Amino acid sequence: MTAFNVQVQLDLPAARLSDELADQLLEHLAGFHPALSNEQQLISARISLPATGLVQATQIAVSVVEQAAAHAGAPATTVAVHAMTEEEFLAREGWNDAPGESAPEPTVTIKEAAAMLQITRQAVAKRTQLPAGHPEHLRGRQDSSKRWHVLRVDVRRAMLRRGLALSSDADEQTEVLSVAADRY
Numbered sequence: 001m002t003a004f005n006v007q008v009q010l011d012l013p014a015a016r017l018s019d020e021l022a023d024q025l026l027e028h029l030a031g032f033h034p035a036l037s038n039e040q041q042l043i044s045a046r047i048s049l050p051a052t053g054l055v056q057a058t059q060i061a062v063s064v065v066e067q068a069a070a071h072a073g074a075p076a077t078t079v080a081v082h083a084m085t086e087e088e089f090l091a092r093e094g095w096n097d098a099p100g101e102s103a104p105e106p107t108v109t110i111k112e113a114a115a116m117l118q119i120t121r122q123a124v125a126k127r128t129q130l131p132a133g134h135p136e137h138l139r140g141r142q143d144s145s146k147r148w149h150v151l152r153v154d155v156r157r158a159m160l161r162r163g164l165a166l167s168s169d170a171d172e173q174t175e176v177l178s179v180a181a182d183r184y
């Protein structure tokens with residue numbers, strides 16, 4: 001079995017997420033390490049679970065989250081699912097099991113990201129402020145000289161979404177395969 005992280009977006013408006021409903025949803029999902037969020041004005045639940053593969057993880061997650069919503073008195077239908085292995089999720093979030101043991105992810109400056117994406121530096125900076133689940137979000141951080149950098153992998157994914165060509169080095173080919181695998 002492999003550990004998966006699945007975000008299930010429901011057709012429940014986020015405005016309906018009262019403290020009571022949130023408590024009930026979290027209680028019904030307690031065995032799955034849940035987190036609730038507001039994604040595009042709809043309620044989303046992110047859960048962790050073991051499964052034999054991506055399809056099984058997705059099916060189980062949808063069923064569990066929809067049942068939790070029904071038991072909480074807010075029956076809902078899934079409108080979107082984003083599933084990946086726990087390992088991929090942790091890597092994307094920049095969380096390591098043993099801090100300091102892995103090399104930092106490659107970054108590019110805001111100026112370099114803007115050139116790669118063919119947008120302004122201000123547009124890159126705005127994308128770093130978007131919610132983490134937003135498709136245009138770029139993970140960024142400041143270095144010791146207060147200079148902003150964004151993760152190269154995020155810029156490359158954004159380039160693919162925009163239909164921009166990547167150069168043909170091996171790292172980028174691996175990245176293209178990784179992004180393709182995420183889509184299917």
